[in-house]
Amino acid sequence: MQNDKTFGLVVAGVGGQGAITIAQLVLGAAWMNGLHVLQSEVHGMSQRGGEVSAHILISKNKVTSPTIEKGTGDLLIGLEPLEALRHMVYLKKEAHIITSSSPIINMDSYPEIDKVKRLLSTINGVEMINTDALSKEMRFPQGGTIALLGAASVFLPMGDDIWEKVLSERFKNKGEKVIEKNLRAFMTGKELVKQ
Amino acid sequence: MKKSKLLMGDEALAFAACDAGLKAFYGYPGTPSTEIFESGEKYIEQLNDGRVAEWAANEKVAYEFALGTSYAGYRTVVTMKHVGLNVALDAFVNSAITGVQGGLVVAVADDPSMHSSQNEQDTRILADFAHIPLLEPSTPQEVYDFTLQAFDLSEKLKLPVVIRLVTRLAHSRGEVYTQEKSLSPTSIGIPGEEEKNNWVLIPSIARGRYRELREKLPAIIETASHYNTKIIDGKSKTGVLMAGMGRAYFEQYVSDNKIDPKKYNLLSIGAYPVDIKLLKKFVASCDVIYVFEEDYPYLEDMIIPYCDGKCTVHGRRDGTLNIDGELNVAAVRAVLENKKIEGKVDDDLFAKISDLIGIRPPKLCEGCGHSDAYEAITTALKNIGVEDARIFGDIGCYTLGVQPPHNAINTCVEMGASLPMAFGAAMAGMSPSVGVIGDSTFLHSGMPTLLSAAKSNLNLNLIIMDNAIVGMTGQQIPVAADIAPTLAKAAGFAEDQVHVFIPLPKKTKDNIEKLEKIFKENKPSLIVFKRKCIQAMRRKLYTKMEKAAV
Ligand code: SF4
Numbered sequence: 001m002q003n004d005k006t007f008g009l010v011v012a013g014v015g016g017q018g019a020i021t022i023a024q025l026v027l028g029a030a031w032m033n034g035l036h037v038l039q040s041e042v043h044g045m046s047q048r049g050g051e052v053s054a055h056i057l058i059s060k061n062k063v064t065s066p067t068i069e070k071g072t073g074d075l076l077i078g079l080e081p082l083e084a085l086r087h088m089v090y091l092k093k094e095a096h097i098i099t100s101s102s103p104i105i106n107m108d109s110y111p112e113i114d115k116v117k118r119l120l121s122t123i124n125g126v127e128m129i130n131t132d133a134l135s136k137e138m139r140f141p142q143g144g145t146i147a148l149l150g151a152a153s154v155f156l157p158m159g160d161d162i163w164e165k166v167l168s169e170r171f172k173n174k175g176e177k178v179i180e181k182n183l184r185a186f187m188t189g190k191e192l193v194k195q
Numbered sequence: 196m197k198k199s200k201l202l203m204g205d206e207a208l209a210f211a212a213c214d215a216g217l218k219a220f221y222g223y224p225g226t227p228s229t230e231i232f233e234s235g236e237k238y239i240e241q242l243n244d245g246r247v248a249e250w251a252a253n254e255k256v257a258y259e260f261a262l263g264t265s266y267a268g269y270r271t272v273v274t275m276k277h278v279g280l281n282v283a284l285d286a287f288v289n290s291a292i293t294g295v296q297g298g299l300v301v302a303v304a305d306d307p308s309m310h311s312s313q314n315e316q317d318t319r320i321l322a323d324f325a326h327i328p329l330l331e332p333s334t335p336q337e338v339y340d341f342t343l344q345a346f347d348l349s350e351k352l353k354l355p356v357v358i359r360l361v362t363r364l365a366h367s368r369g370e371v372y373t374q375e376k377s378l379s380p381t382s383i384g385i386p387g388e389e390e391k392n393n394w395v396l397i398p399s400i401a402r403g404r405y406r407e408l409r410e411k412l413p414a415i416i417e418t419a420s421h422y423n424t425k426i427i428d429g430k431s432k433t434g435v436l437m438a439g440m441g442r443a444y445f446e447q448y449v450s451d452n453k454i455d456p457k458k459y460n461l462l463s464i465g466a467y468p469v470d471i472k473l474l475k476k477f478v479a480s481c482d483v484i485y486v487f488e489e490d491y492p493y494l495e496d497m498i499i500p501y502c503d504g505k506c507t508v509h510g511r512r513d514g515t516l517n518i519d520g521e522l523n524v525a526a527v528r529a530v531l532e533n534k535k536i537e538g539k540v541d542d543d544l545f546a547k548i549s550d551l552i553g554i555r556p557p558k559l560c561e562g563c564g565h566s567d568a569y570e571a572i573t574t575a576l577k578n579i580g581v582e583d584a585r586i587f588g589d590i591g592c593y594t595l596g597v598q599p600p601h602n603a604i605n606t607c608v609e610m611g612a613s614l615p616m617a618f619g620a621a622m623a624g625m626s627p628s629v630g631v632i633g634d635s636t637f638l639h640s641g642m643p644t645l646l647s648a649a650k651s652n653l654n655l656n657l658i659i660m661d662n663a664i665v666g667m668t669g670q671q672i673p674v675a676a677d678i679a680p681t682l683a684k685a686a687g688f689a690e691d692q693v694h695v696f697i698p699l700p701k702k703t704k705d706n707i708e709k710l711e712k713i714f715k716e717n718k719p720s721l722i723v724f725k726r727k728c729i730q731a732m733r734r735k736l737y738t739k740m741e742k743a744a745v
Pocket of ligand 1: 048558559560563564565592662666667727728729730731
């Protein structure tokens with residue numbers, strides 16, 4: 001981590017998408033890097049498809065607030081495009097947004113997805129990834145989500161070398177193949193942003 | 196060397212309790228407290244040295260389990276959410292009079308902003324009411340440290356000690372340094388000869404015990420005072436009075452913005468009851484005081500009377516902060532400076548976003564049996580000509596039945612309220628009167644109404660949504676399954692007043708016809724809609740239960 005400012009990450013999605021898993025992976029990575037971390041999550045009754053979000057604060061100094069102040073967050077990972085919009089208020093002007101463009105339509109008033117995408121594309125720093133297509137291509141249902149993390153890793157304040165360890169540890173119970181798939185998905189996402 | 200882990204506030208509490216030599220966890224599930232018990236249960240399995248974790252039918256019973264374990268000389272934790280303490284209040288208040296033997300820690304999670312609750316009551320007030328000391332940590336590390344200390348305090352003061360968490364702490368994950376070893380549970384023995392009668396609260400004994408409790412207050416305040424410190428005794432006349440997460444947000448604000456803390460005269464509160472002398476001294480050294488505390492303006496109300504025109508207090512009472520809802524860094528900043536943060540979303544973008552996002556409310560899982568049960572109930576009522584039917588509801592996943600497309604339930608007050616309210620409405624002439632309750636909520640506090648219902652000749656329909664699991668809080672295994680029909684019959688319901696239906700789409704037509712008939716009868720009936728929870732099935736919990744039963 002370069003400076004001693006607190007880094008704020010928001011992860012937002014819909015119940016069941018894995019937002020909390022992504023948050024915990026980042027948390028673990030920052031912690032292994034010797035940084036101070038605090039993460040909070042809101043998932044009231046999420047197993048029934050409501051919104052889920054997590055805030056993660058990372059710093060060289062002690063962190064005491066588990067939530068990000070509106071207008072100060074550095075990065076947003078959106079697992080769903082409408083949820084990315086919903087949590088945009090937490091970000092500072094120069095913040096980056098890595099979001100899926102694949103909607104989850106489980107609410108009555110879901111707007112036309114093109115409108116959502118159009119609005120997202122007018123916002124500075126937004127990188128949209130078609131996670132549904134990516135997952136299909138990789139034949140790995142969680143692939144798209146892990147790719148988002150890979151893309152976001154470019155903007156996270158931790159060393160590049162930590163992720164292999166973090167992902168391997170997280171999925172070690174699921175066997176070599178699963179670890180392999182996750183690492184590949186992560187790299188795919190990372191490449192998308194670097195290009 | 197201490198070990199460090201990433202733990203949630205809830206987990207930190209459970210780990211500390213085990214490390215302090217806890218024998219037993221008790222509780223009733225309730226967001227955001229549930230994970231205290233659940234992580235404790237897992238840790239116990241790992242330690243494998245004779246500890247236990249047991250969910251109770253309700254918080255009062257859980258509290259009394261803990262009191263019994265304490266009587267046996269062991270350390271114990273009882274967990275619940277803030278409103279659960281209302282259910283346990285009788286035991287809570289009187290346990291201050293009896294006192295405790297083995298250390299008893301009451302872990303209560305408050306829910307400011309009501310992320311998943313019906314109110315935002317403040318546990319500090321109930322602890323004060325019962326003369327029970329309360330510790331209020333502000334980080335996962337403090338949760339761990341305060342919990343370890345709470346057991347010693349409890350045994351020293353011979354009183355229960357409350358650890359108050361709030362949602363943001365209960366569900367926050369951070370680095371926690373823990374003890375190398377977990378003390379194994381050992382008993383300090385049952386109450387001895389001189390203390391034996393302390394536990395028998397007949398008036399002649401209770402009077403003496405109550406006076407002793409009152410006389411103990413200075414010692415309690417003295418103990419609490421170690422957590423309450425004036426951090427900077429500078430020359431500043433601008434005071435900040437902060438507690439729990441209020442302190443966490445203030446500290447983050449100060450450190451992120453490189454503000455010299457000497458700018459303020461700080462008083463930090465971590466334990467209650469608070470020494471009035473300390474508050475008076477603090478007030479006397481300030482011209483103006485800002486108060487940051489979660490939930491009620493509790494400390495704020497304590498200091499206002501001492502200000503006497505010489506000092507102004509800014510907090511929730513004068514509208515500087517909202518009277519309700521949780522704090523955050525933004526709220527602290529808005530109070531202490533005028534600068535507005537300009538983020539990515541300006542007014543124009545905000546309007547565009549607001550236009551699109553709508554709300555994404557939680558819903559019953561796709562294919563959940565509650566949905567089919569509601570369809571049958573509401574259709575049957577309509578078919579027999581009940582206009583504007585009102586159905587008494589309760590707390591669980593099925594509370595979501597208030598939303599479209601179900602539009603089924605009309606009340607949700609507190610745990611167990613549905614059946615007694617249906618009874619009361621039937622007594623007042625509502626016919627048919629219908630109450631809907633989950634199986635776990637029925638066991639929690641719906642059960643007694645069966646007894647009153649059995650004796651009545653009311654058109655009263657007690658409906659149990661039975662999935663043999665505590666669905667909403669993450670699928671805990673309830674204390675009992677499948678007992679309602681037997682209980683009803685034992686209470687006096689005849690065979691033809693007890694019905695078990697399966698809420699599956701292909702059965703809905705049949706269920707409607709049967710309900711129509713039942714709803715027309717002028718006698719009480721028990722109707723059980725029995726089907727498994729999809730989430731619990733996915734997690735193979737029923738198989739686990741069956742295995743455990745063998
Ligand atoms: S968690 Fe279980 S009970 Fe709750 S809505 Fe889902 S299937 Fe129904």
